Amino acid sequence: MAHSMLPKSTRQVKQVGARSCKRFSCKAIATAEKGIGAELYVDAAPGSLLRPGVDSGNSIKAKFEKVIRDAQDSICKSIEDIDGTKFRQDAWTRADGGGGITRVMQDGNVWEKAGVNVSVVYGTMPPEAYRAARGATSAPGSAKDASAGRVPFFAAGISSVMHPKNPFAPTMHFNYRYFETDEWNGLPGQWWFGGGTDITPSYLDEEDMKHFHGAYKKVCDRHDPSYHPRFKQWCDDYFLIQHRGERRGLGGIFFDDLNDKDPETILKFSTDCVNNVVEAYCPLVVKHKDDIFTPENKQWQQLRRGRYVEFNLVYDRGTTFGLKTGGRIESILMSLPLTASWMYDMQPQPGSPEFELLDCCKNPRTWV
Numbered sequence: 330m331a332h333s334m335l336p337k338s339t340r341q342v343k344q345v346g347a348r349s350c351k352r353f354s355c356k357a358i359a360t361a362e363k364g365i366g367a368e369l370y371v372d373a374a375p376g377s378l379l380r381p382g383v384d385s386g387n388s389i390k391a392k393f394e395k396v397i398r399d400a401q402d403s404i405c406k407s408i409e410d411i412d413g414t415k416f417r418q419d420a421w422t423r424a425d426g427g428g429g430i431t432r433v434m435q436d437g438n439v440w441e442k443a444g445v446n447v448s449v450v451y452g453t454m455p456p457e458a459y460r461a462a463r464g465a466t467s468a469p470g471s472a473k474d475a476s477a478g479r480v481p482f483f484a485a486g487i488s489s490v491m492h493p494k495n496p497f498a499p500t501m502h503f504n505y506r507y508f509e510t511d512e513w514n515g516l517p518g519q520w521w522f523g524g525g526t527d528i529t530p531s532y533l534d535e536e537d538m539k540h541f542h543g544a545y546k547k548v549c550d551r552h553d554p555s556y557h558p559r560f561k562q563w564c565d566d567y568f569l570i571q572h573r574g575e576r577r578g579l580g581g582i583f584f585d586d587l588n589d590k591d592p593e594t595i596l597k598f599s600t601d602c603v604n605n606v607v608e609a610y611c612p613l614v615v616k617h618k619d620d621i622f623t624p625e626n627k628q629w630q631q632l633r634r635g636r637y638v639e640f641n642l643v644y645d646r647g648t649t650f651g652l653k654t655g656g657r658i659e660s661i662l663m664s665l666p667l668t669a670s671w672m673y674d675m676q677p678q679p680g681s682p683e684f685e686l687l688d689c690c691k692n693p694r695t696w697v
Contacts, residue, residue, distance in 0.1 A: 368421035368428070368657055378428045378449035389520070389592045390483060393507045394449055396596070397487035398430070400505075400603045401447050404489065405432055407607045408445075411615060412437040416445070421657065426451035431660045435667065439498075439618045443491040444663040453479035481511040486524075487603060488647065490664040491610075496630035498617040499530035499537065500578070500637065501610045502664070504647060505603045507596075522595045523585035526606055527564055528613075529578030529637060531630040533686045535696075537613045538579060542696040544609035545582050545602070552598040560584045565693040570640050575690040577640040585646075629683050631670035636690075638669050 377394060384390050405416050414437035422428035429448035434440055456479070486506030493500065505524035512518045528541050542561070549556035564583035568576050582602070587595055641648050641664055651661040677683035 368423060371420050371422060371428075374420035374428070374430045375422070378422070380426050380451070389507065389596060390485065390509065392596060393485055393599075396600045396603065397447050397485065397505065400487055400606075401430065401432065401445050403604075404606055405445050407611055408434065408440070408443055408491070411611060411618075412439040412443075414438055414440075416443075419659070423450070429657065429660060431657070431663065433663055439493055439495075439614060441492050441494045442667045443489075445487070445489040446660050446663060447485075447487050448657075448660065449483075449485045451481070451483055453481050455479055478514065480513045480516075483507075483509040483511075486647075488664070489606075491614075492634070492666045493614055493618065495618050495620055496531045496622050496626040497534075497620040498614045499528050499610075500634075500666075501606075502527055502529065503603065503606050505599050506647075507599075519588075520592060521586045521588040522592075522599050523587060524599060524602065525560065525564055525567075525581060525583030526602065526609065527568060527578055527581035527583065528610070529633070531633045531686065532626070532682050533579075533689055534613075534617075537616070538694075538696040541581065541609050541613065544605055546697050548598075548601050548605050549582065551601065552594075556584075556598075557582065561695075568640065569644075570636060571644070573636070573639075575636070575687065576693060577636055577690075579689055579696075580693055628670065628672075629677075631668060632672060632675060633686075634666045634669035635671045638665055641665060 377391070379391060379394060409415055412434065414434055416432040416434045419431045419433075420428070421431075427449040429446060429450075431446045432444065434443040437443065484506065486504060488502075488504040488506075490502045491500060503524070503526040505522075507520070507522055509520040510518050526545060528538070530537065546557045549560060560582035561580060563585075564580045565576060567583045568578060568580065570577060645664075648661055648664070651657075677687055
């Protein structure tokens with residue numbers, strides 16, 4: 330949402346809760362008030378983060394924004410019902426359009442840290458990024474046209490990571506996004522969907538994995554029977570920590586640059602995916618949140634969280650994209666756990682539960 334389109338009462342950085350200039354430097358606030366490369370914090374999120382008078386209410390942009398905002402509400406409520414703790418919310422807008430809603434629960438009764446973020450962002454990218462995004466080595470038109478200026482884009486998404494306290498309750502991540510470029514210098518506009526939901530336990534429970542993977546196989550099969558084998562393999566390949574030769578977790582589904590069907594069809598699939606997060610994940614946490622564990626179990630969880638941090642900071646495309654495009658740092662790094670550990674050359678004993686989990690991370694299994 331453009332700065333001038335905000336209600337007068339929200340055209341400046343608002344204090345959220347107990348925040349003040351002691352927490353945000355006065356220079357940063359002054360910069361934000363001018364709308365220069367900073368967020369404008371608001372007391373409540375606008376009804377829509379789309380540009381009024383520019384983006385049609387019947388567009389895929391508008392439909393996708395509704396899907397992710399509804400999903401944020403319903404998923405957060407389910408997590409709050411289990412944990413008994415409320416999410417903190419920060420709402421913000423950007424002077425050049427768009428904004429986001431960040432919700433984080435920290436040091437709850439069940440989750441050590443849980444976040445569900447929604448963002449709607451307008452920006453520009455260099456032509457080479459456009460060509461890479463559409464899988465072309467060169468752009469149509471003259472060389473002059475292909476290199477002039479920057480390509481306008483739109484990106485909207487919902488992302489979440491949930492780190493439970495109990496080592497036997499799994500961490501879970503999901504992200505669903507829609508990306509669109511404007512027609513530019515004679516180059517056609519492009520669009521695509523991406524996303525997925527994946528599970529990262531510290532200890533293997535085969536029944537849990539059958540439930541989680543089975544839930545997403547059902548979702549995929551409702552839309553295209555070829556989806557689950559493709560997206561399960563894609564997930565195993567994507568979440569590889571290359572420098573260790575092991576996966577971050579035990580997979581799920583993942584897809585990107587998906588535009589091989591009409592956008593309404595893929596929108597329905599993405600909607601079904603995000604709306605099944607609670608069913609796929611929450612029963613596993615309820616099952617394990619009160620399990621008895623030892624200090625050794627907790628230490629192993631901390632080591633697996635270290636792997637989580639390594640993947641997110643080194644390989645994750647969403648993190649990289651957010652950092653390179655000036656995204657909100659607190660939202661981008663929300664995915665990191667409160668605590669993690671790195672022990673020198675820690676090798677689990679063969680035959681131990683820790684060894685079995687690590688073997689699954691190195692050699693992905695078919696669960697359903």
